[in-house]
Amino acid sequence: MTESKKTLLLVDGSSYLYRAFFAGGDNMSVTLPDGTVQKTGAVRIMINMMNSLRKEYPADYVACVFDAKGPTFRDEIYPEYKAHRDPMPDDLRSQIAPIHEIVRLLGWTVLDVPGVEADDVIGTLAATAASQGIEVIVSSGDKDLAQLVNEHITIIDTMNGKRRDLAGVEAEFGVPARLMLDYQTLVGDTVDNVPGVAKVGPKTAVKWLQQYGSLQGVVDNAANIGGVVGENLRKALDWLPTGRTLLTIKTDCDLTGWVDGLPAMDSIAAGAQDTVALRAFYEKYGFKGLAKSVGGAETAASAPAPAARASEPGLFDESAADAAAPASRVSTVEYETIFTLEALDALLARIQAAPLTALDTETTSLDEMRAEIVGISFSTEPGKGAYIPVAHRYPGAPEQLDRDAVLAKLKPWLENPQALKLGQHVKYDRHVFANHGIEVQGYAHDTMLQSYVLEADKPHGLASLAERHLGRSGISFEDLCGKGVNQISFDQVDIAKAAEYACEDSDQTLDVHLALWPQIEASDKLKFIYALEIASSEALYRIERNGVLIDAPTLAAQSHELGQRILQLETEAYEIAGQPFNLSSPKQLGEIFFDKLGMPVVKKTATGARSTDEEVLEKLAEDYPLPAKLLEHRGLAKLKGTYTDKLAQLALPRTGRVHTHYAQAVAVTGRLSSNDPNLQNIPIRTAEGRRVREAFVAPAGSVIASADYSQIELRIMAHISDDPALLRAFHDGLDVHRATAAEVFGVPVEQVSSEQRRYAKVINFGLIYGMSAFGLARNLGIDNTAAKNYIQRYFERYPGVKSYMESTRELAKRQGYVETVFGRRLQLAGIKNAKGAQLAGLERAAINAPMQGTAADLIKLSMVKVQQALDAQNKATKMIMQVHDELVFEVPEGEVEWLRAEIPRLMAGVAALKVPLLAEVGVGPNWDKAH
Template identity: 75%
Template sequence: MTEKKTLLLVDGSSYLYRAFHAMPDLRAVPGDPNSPATGAIRGMINMMQALRREVRADYAACVFDAPGKTFRDDWYPEYKAHRAPMPDDLRAQIAPIHQVVRLLGWPVLCVPDVEADDVIGTLARTAAGQAIEVIVSSGDKDLSQLVDEHVTIIDTMSGKRRDVAGVTAEFGVPPSLMVDYQTLVGDAVDNVPGVDKVGPKTAAKWLTQYGSLDALIAHAADIKGQAGENLRRALEWLPQGRRLVTIRTDCDLAGHVEGLPALEAIAIQPLQTEELKAFYEQYGFKSLAKSLEAHAAAPELLGHGGAQTGEGGTGLLDGTLAAAAERASNLVYDTVLDWTAFDAWMDKLQAAELVAIDTETSSLDEMKAEIVGISFSVTPGEAAYVPLAHDYPDAPEQLPRDEVLARMKPWLEDASCHKLGQHIKYDRHVFANHGIEVQGYVHDTMLQSYVLEVHKPHGLASLAERHTGRSGIDYEDLCGKGAHQIPFSQVAIDKAAEYSCEDSDQTLDVHRVLWPQLQADERLKFVYELEIASSETLYRIERNGVMIDAGALAAQSHELGQRIVALEQQAYEIAGQPFNLGSPKQIGDIFFNKLGLPVVKKTPSGAPSTDEEVLEKLAEDYPLPAKILEHRGLSKLKSTYTDKLAQMALPRTGRVHTHYAQAVAVTGRLSSNDPNLQNIPVRTTEGRRIREAFVAPEGRVIASADYSQIELRIMAHISGDEALLRAFNEGIDVHRATAAEVFGSTPEQVSSEQRRYAKVINFGLIYGMSSFGLARNLGIDNTAAKSYIDRYFARYPGVKNYMDETRASAKEKGYVETVFGRRLYLPEIRSPNGPRRGAAERAAINAPMQGTAADLIKLSMNAVQKALDDQGLGTKMVMQVHDELVFEVPEAEVDWVRAEVPRIMAGVAELKVPLLAEIGFGPNWEKAH
């Protein structure tokens, strides 16, 4: 029998964006920001070489989008209208990427006026028509419409495979219905509207019920509810939408590669070794150039090698292709099912300088999760998994969990036994749920990435891919997803062992790449050590939790409910009829058809918009939009906080335990969720009343300590402006001092209105506020606002110099820094798009202040926790919100906390102006202010 041939098609446009965002900011000359960027080129080489090794093919092509418009732009001028322009650093790497892909043996296709998807579709159908197997490598779900018995899509980044069964399982419809599915759902990325408010589940349900889009359209009158209304409103658009989302499979490709459409024209080619070596040397890829010498002996290994220090620390640790391949084929992953094996591994852990450890659990909720298994790795390529609670039928007998944890507890709680993890705070909680307080966590790969490359993803899969060239098993491939996802305890032990061992092994691998980079930069190392210490303190805060007064919340919910009903009645009276205050269609009809309100802006489909921005603008002049906004605000408070907070209390503690995410905000600030403590509105009476429900138990009080005018003080320090420094060092009211400067009077003559103006100016300029923004904020005209800003800069020239120098420095480096060395990257700072560049420039001015404030509150949090521990006090830190620390204080310790906490917070850093922290006490959070 003749062996089937295979065509491998690569979605080059998808690949190059992934390469750009996944790799560090590499340069041809390391450390020189003016040298050509090479990160995307290096990432593309890694990905193309890995794919060539993993998928054997007779024919292949790497397909890129050509610059300029396509035929779809002629059909629909708004097509892709909202897509951000390609970053300059990526655009500059396109030509060399095309060049190196050809040198790596791949035919390259880039067809004018035709999108890459259509080229791929045409080639796939041509090959499938000749019974040739087609594999498309892409993460783009839109290509799923091409899948059939001959065409399969693989996503090498996630490990996802989309064959006919895979597409059906993922989207709820077979590939033959994917065009209809995409038409209904729309494509926000390409600015192709679908049916309003119809998501994947509704689309799949309709198509399953009716069999096709045409049949659904024929029965549109039968569809009930808002979804049916939206479908009927979209009927005229749907043919155009279907036309736009349909991948063409009949493009004329003749002439773009000599010999096409015959597939022999795109037979995969050998590497052009000499040209490749010159290319690698030109772009500073020393290790890749060196690796070409091994090609003659082992050509299939080429391209998986690592970078030397000069290439940004990416790549495999041993720096050679042969060693990398040898390690990949010699992984030793043990499954520990008896005490002999367990004791042998415990001996290894005791003797190791550093152990990577990972838990597999029953829940993502760290306060509820129980251990299902534990893995650890002490040597790259070697790991072990101890299954403890797998409970599927015929599961092998496992060691008893309680006894295993009891034997491990001394080692886990020994601070001299150094441990490493990925997101160690979660694992601390999991062990604590079993009565173990882990000590000795000295490294966290998630936090290493967060400090080194805050603008990149920090998940282990992404870290392993871009820093070690390794991919791994996806959790959803192991457990499924959605309603069909099984708990980890039901995963077969052999598969669970491979997955968990891989996590520990890859964590150790990633650490060995990232830690030397942190060690090489004292300022970044300081920030990393701050994050590690903060992880420990945040674990304590989360574990403590805070008491909630359920009765107070219930009373507030009842009152809010009554006010919400009253607002509905008032809105009905203004409108002259009842209507659904949550329906944009009904609101639009009343606003623009009945009441004749002005149209502020339109939706992509051309209808008058009633979004939040429009409501706020109209509320300035009309009562109905104001009532709707008030109704929405109260409804959100009720549903998000007063109805839910008490339900979120953990039964075993009776407290709410928020989760603090460290590696999310690019400024270094923490984010809080379940519940989100940072979004409680404090400028409204209703929001402040919610804070009254955060209480202390009997015999204790709540204390709230925060920094006074912290970002203005940081501005004074960073800018060195003499007038600002003098105001803070002499203890003058800085807003009154600013008003005196701007309005040309003495501080004593400043009115309360002038002080308010000055306060808006002070804080507005920190956030890059323009004269237009200031005018809108103060309710004055643009000329007056510009005059105030000009006078401000004339009186505070150091601030103006800081802003100008920061913009220039950010554009040169691509990032700004906090006082302590945290780097805050600004990808759009060189954007040709004016609004995007302007936003990045405003962020460049503000980010050092926000980031420094974040660093200061973390330093304070850690220092205060250390003092509480050193004194053996019963005071607990229970929340960290913005620039504020919240405590639960025994009444006997109030005096100590009142005196010491502000002193400690003020002393964590020495700036050019004094830091000032203030503290208050009360029976609840609100009263403590």
């Protein structure tokens, strides 16, 4: 019987530190017994990460390695080493000591060896263990560690699921692990400020190493390599040995006094948790749920954390681990209807004692700002529920409890952040309760958002979730209220039927939660995205509640002007056509275009008719005046009908403001959608469209401010493609379109013309969206050959971008999805079997989705962090809109300077990408002038 192999688990603690901090780890704090305020968010997230890793990778030996304070031997070799790195944020620095302490208490050996980096300590331990046949797993997001990989050493990145074993390294980088150091030396390391060979990216480095076998082989053949890169290689020959030394991970560090008895690993054997000290630590730092869970049966009932709140900000709060029972298959139900105060008191006692309570409101309207409560239902365990009717108003309706009295009794529980609650689309219910003067706190879970995080491409309605995950069906709203013009309002529904329907909603919500939550809890990435969605729901509720003030007279004036221009366009169209006609009739348009005026037929409809749709009009407008007039007419008519005529009508009478609804669980990329009214689709490419924003105003004494990310998707592209030239452009603060133009057109940056910059801008953004040479040619008005040449030159200058696109296409086809930087999964249904145009479309989506999805994650992180800052600092500034990559504020004049300084800092600090994030603020009397 053979002895099983032993395992060493090493954690790159410095990498974990930053990930914990930028995953929301600066958003929690506690007042210690001595009165000092200690940030704790990174500590809490670090605990989650370390526990999850130990659970997933049981090991005989464990160590968590951090960078020590002070310089290392690399700084002596090259003083510019890591010179561009920002200093560690103070809020993270203050959490290092408690993080070291808790990691030790969890049973890990903690190492921070002076004079060397964490990578070198990891390299030494890994190599020592591997030489004895011990299997080594290193958890880190640092790709530099790939040079350590061999048959015994594997690098895992838990944030994005990457596994860098021998096959994984070669698949990812194009070279075997034994050549990774040679590859890194040629390419250089922008993050650590270690130069490589100028203009040599991953593609060229791989090509040379495949051709010449090693870095030494490349150096020996330097004289034979032509072109600019060959010249650059020869210029770099004296530097390359130094660069290689800087990039080499040491495997022979002297760890005397840190790890005793090497090569034996006994001093870093996995230890047991110190439960007494753990409980004391958790209590000291305010982790009440964790304190309860240490060393007792209480863990089984440990409940999920309340969602992020203004008073205690943070994406992650207490332990989000309720009783993770398997999904129930309820066979019988027990529902009750509450008609007496005694029954209400008994129900209140039950929900106060429950670790988690599902609740749901039945209301008079789907408009959350106008809806009033008709009844409330609760469930504390699957199969059971209670309904309190308070405002059913039909002939013969039984006497019900007074609504105000019921809400007064429930208010303390509803507003208690420690009383944990669950709902389906909780943002709606929060508005409904707010309409009655109650600000609900303690919403820990939302089954709609759980579904969205797990399976964004599927329906998220409760009926669909119950059927899909539980095999349960139930009563539909239409069953109770009917459809169409004959539909009755809920207050007209028979209470007995209403109670069954309402109890079923709460009961199934709890049951669905028990099925979905364990799936999220099992994945750190899913937990982070879900926590972000829960926190975003809180911020969006505040934005919707604030609303935006509308200037009705301005809109009325614009409507009048648009009406005059629309009439003028109709007259001009009649003159061109030589007759009056119905501008909305495809049949009449076809006759005038093709029969009377002899325009070419561009395409036909499915029935064979000659098409006059918008695409056809745009094509014909290039050569004919009538289609151009029609396009302008349609655009202005839509603007008038959708916005200038209707916005003022949509304002809530009691506030004078428009309160849009932001839907979270719609776009698979994580982007929000806005409706009733849609504030994200105001056509701002035309002067008339931009003017609509003039009607979005602030009250007297306040102004409108707009903060948005600069070139966010290009910065994300630089981060995920790791392209040296693109990274350098952003690190150097260059105009990236001008820098691209310089690369593509081969001219110095200062000589780039405005036309060349415009071309480069189209190329930069076009390629993000997977634009083809044909699309680029059409967009720029050039021939296909020229467009193809531009794209080819772009990829030659930015090989990392091309490599990203190629690898993403392959990854998407292999696994059926891609992910954002933060781990949001973006499904690409059907890509594995797609062909032709369908495949091309899905591949374009695969390339763009990580950028668009990461941008969505970033603006949500910003939205959450900014709202928390406004609350923490008691500012009167209100966040009133979120539009794509932009946050819009209503700002008292006395807080404008604070906002100009603070908001860009907050938005730039929500994540640590390989390039700096940049947010810019504009201020004006209205939304248009704030740009």
